Amino acid sequence: MKVELANTAGFCFGVKRAVEMVYEQAEKHKGERVYTFGPIIHNEEVIKDMEERGVSVIHSVEELEDLKDGTVIIRSHGVPKAICDILEEKGIPYVDATCPFVKKIHKIVAKKSAEGYHIVIIGNGSHPEVEGIKGWAGDGATVVQTTEEAERFKIASNKVCIVSQTTFNYNKFKELVEIISEKMYNVIVLNTICSATKERQEEARGIAKRVEAMLVIGDRRSSNTQKLFEICSNACADTYYIQTLDDLDMNQLRSVETVGITAGASTPNKIIEEVQNNVRIII
Numbered sequence: 001m002k003v004e005l006a007n008t009a010g011f012c013f014g015v016k017r018a019v020e021m022v023y024e025q026a027e028k029h030k031g032e033r034v035y036t037f038g039p040i041i042h043n044e045e046v047i048k049d050m051e052e053r054g055v056s057v058i059h060s061v062e063e064l065e066d067l068k069d070g071t072v073i074i075r076s077h078g079v080p081k082a083i084c085d086i087l088e089e090k091g092i093p094y095v096d097a098t099c100p101f102v103k104k105i106h107k108i109v110a111k112k113s114a115e116g117y118h119i120v121i122i123g124n125g126s127h128p129e130v131e132g133i134k135g136w137a138g139d140g141a142t143v144v145q146t147t148e149e150a151e152r153f154k155i156a157s158n159k160v161c162i163v164s165q166t167t168f169n170y171n172k173f174k175e176l177v178e179i180i181s182e183k184m185y186n187v188i189v190l191n192t193i194c195s196a197t198k199e200r201q202e203e204a205r206g207i208a209k210r211v212e213a214m215l216v217i218g219d220r221r222s223s224n225t226q227k228l229f230e231i232c233s234n235a236c237a238d239t240y241y242i243q244t245l246d247d248l249d250m251n252q253l254r255s256v257e258t259v260g261i262t263a264g265a266s267t268p269n270k271i272i273e274e275v276q277n278n279v280r281i282i283i
């Protein structure tokens, strides 16, 4: 009879730091307005809890431009430089909760583009993190996500600096870098993939392989939780996707002796512990 909880379940370093910063600011500015630019994480429970403490979500640049007061928190994905400029021009104080690993990419692309390099970001162009990185890269930035895009990539200059979205798949990154490198002679490649996602996925796969049932906890809209579910389902036929303890049908677990638990990067510890404690009881 065993419950195995993944060490890497839940918040990564950058998300944990950003969430803590929001709670700190809410406490510090009690009774005043505090905003996050975009939801701090994809988790309804946490957003609701933050709202109760006076933290609202700003959804667009227009809304940001209309702000008259308050404190704005920039989430772990980071934002384009233009957003910081708007806040500075308006004199609205802001707290930058951009993950230091993402901030490092901002610094690299700003420096290299100032040195005349064309920046290539390997990643998903519609992801806020990539939009943010692009916004620090001067004029010359191209986002490449697919083999076709890498093959089509062509620029007049030969100086190219390639970075990656932190959550991009390493093998795909390598493949795209090879295609681009073959066409140019002055290419700087910086692998800026963060290991947190990969470690979480590998640990989940390992646990799913050795347990009879696997629980993946996370918000329905969280893409990294969906990916975890896919990985675990491939390794363990009895894999369940739950958002909170309420989604768990305890009867499904009564006949098993080993249960594994993992959670997406935006799942709070409180929810993970609740599930773990309850599963322990039925087993």
Ligand code: F3S
Binding pocket: 012, 013, 014, 015, 076, 099, 100, 101, 102, 166, 167, 194, 195, 196, 197
């Ligand atoms: Fe930062 Fe890596 Fe998390 S880049 S936000 S620690 S996935």
